[in-house]
Structure formats: structure tokens, C-alpha cells
Amino acid sequence: MKKILFIGMVLIGIISLSSFITSDDTTGPKPAKSIYDFKIESIDGGKIDFSEYKGKYILIVNTASKCGYTPQYKGLEQLYKDYGDKLVVVGFPSDNFADQEFHDNVEIKSFCEKNYGVTFPLTTSVDVKGAKITPVFDYLTHKSQNGVMDAKISWNFNKFLISPEGKLLEYFDSKVVPESDKITHYFK
Template sequence: MVKILLMLGTLLTGLFADKNEVAVRPENAAAAKQNLYDFKMKSLDGKVVDLSQYKGKKVIILNTASKCGYTPQYADWEKFYEANKAKVVVLGFPSNDFGGQEPGSEEEIGAFCQKNYGVTFPMFAKVVTKGEGQSPLYKWLSTPDLNGWNDKVPTWNFCKYIVNEKGELTHFFASKVKPDSPEFLESLK
């Protein structure tokens, strides 16, 4: 019973802590020490992916989870990716940071995403998005000294970071923002 109450509390915290928060790169942002193209990440199938292959496209980085109230967003982001993949790529980074909602192995995550949502956008190996053991990519995304302006770490699953065609971080969106949200669509202009 205590375990169930703790899980419910964690879930409610995620649903109510996410305030549709948006952060936008200011025009006077400091020069970034790194950009997206400096990173190589491991895919779900264990291959090293050089993120510089996405030069010239906008990139949406999502921290994902298979057992979250926001998990149905996989369908939204897949639909968006299919409609826009010539100019925009969606990258999914599973994380078990929020309520233990991504406990599966890379193989289980891949099977879940394909079976339930038909995900074809690139998915990566599980990462730590905040705190001790934070992945270098998420450290860059959330450290102003590295990215030039942003200090927002994910507040729950399915937070979004937008990177422009030059590899510069331009926006952060909290979990509730979907691909059809006006503020998200504006960020792609």
C-alpha cells in the first residue's frame, strides 16, 4: 500500500509540477562553448551516432518514458516527424529519472515504441537527464556556460529542447507542450 501511495504521489507531482514552462534563447545570449554537433550518442541498438549528421535540420530532443501519463505523446511526435522529417528530426532519449517510468532495457524500449506507437524517429540508449550521472548531452542542454543561455533541466518525462540548423539550443518546453501547440510551432519559424 505504501509503495502504491508513493508511486501515485510521484505521478501527481509530475502532472502538476509541469507548468507548460517555455524558455527561449534571448537575442543577447552568450556564445555557446559547445553545440549539438559536438556529441556522439549510443542508439537503442548500441550503435554510436554522431549528432553532426543532423546539420542543416532543426532537432527536437525528447526525454521519453514508456510508463508515463505523457507516453501517448509518442504518437504525436511520430506523426509530426513523419510530416516534417525533411527539415526537422525528432530524437528520443529514454530516461528512468522520473518515477521509475522507464525501467526496461533498450531492446524492451524499442519493441514497446514500435509495437504501441510505430515510432520511426531515432531513439537512443537510456540516459540520465539530471543530477548525478547526468549525460554530457543533457549537461550541455541545461548548463548556461555550455549552451550560452539555458539552465532548464527536464521537470518530468517528455520535456523538449529545440536546436536550430546550426546546432544551437534555441528553446525549452515542458512536458505538456505538444507538436500542435502554438508556442512550439512558433519556435520552428
């Protein structure tokens, strides 16, 4: 009986060891996630599920209500209206730069609707850099996650363009306006 028990324990040990060796191969890079893996709370209290945008371009922008670039809301809204069959714009309000965003989501939403007629999806206020970075921006700014590039969020209204297949295509800094040919040539 002791011999059978011993043989059984040895077999269990061998099986456990072989599954440990083969279960987690960390020798090669892991494939990048897709933007479609992310969900985030919307400014309306619902969820923005990026998988719902499969087949469309997605323009992700970190926004702020009290910035010199804030008038870009108008261009973002126009893109959303003009190319809505091919493009979704998603704004991520953030107060990471010089206290340029309201601290209340209701106030942010009201400001955007009243001053720029914003109808495209907005998230709740998030961090787009630093220790509390929201997972979407962590993904967008690190090549190790997105498989394409590293990007540094330098100010408000940085833009990330995602392909209809869910992969990062390009990064545009604050100075590139939404109606720029650098962006719109994808949808024409």
C-alpha cells in the same frame, strides 16, 4: 661550457613560462559548444552523431514508456513524418522519474514501435539529471555550456529545440505537446 648550459636553461625557462602564461586564458567565458559535438549510443546499438543533422532542426526529448505523457510519442512521430525534411526528433529514454521506463533497451524499443509506431532515433536509456547525467542533457540544461539558458528537467517529455545551425533555441516542459504551435511554427 657551464655558462652556455646556464643560459640555455634560462632560455628554456623563459619560453616555458611565456607559453604557460599565454596558452590558457581563463579570464573570459569560453564559447558554447554546439550540439554537433555530441555522439551517443542508439537504442539499435549504433551511434547517433548529431553532426549528421546539420541544417535541420533537432527536437530532443527525454521519454518514458509508462508515463501519463507517454502518448506524446504519437505526436513526436507525426512531427518526424510531417517535417522530416526540416526536423529530426531524437528520444532519450530515461528512468529518472518514478520508475516509468523499462530497464531493458530491447523492451523500450519494442514498446515504442508496437504502441506508437516510433521510427525516429532513440538513444539507449540514460540519465537526464543527477550525478550520472548524460553529456547531451548536461549541455542542454546549463547556460555555461549551451550559451543560451539554464533549464531544469522536471519530468518526462521535456523538449529542447535546436536550430539548423546547432544552437539551443527553446525549451518546452512536459505539458507542451509536440503538435503545439509553440513548436510547429518553426517548421511551417
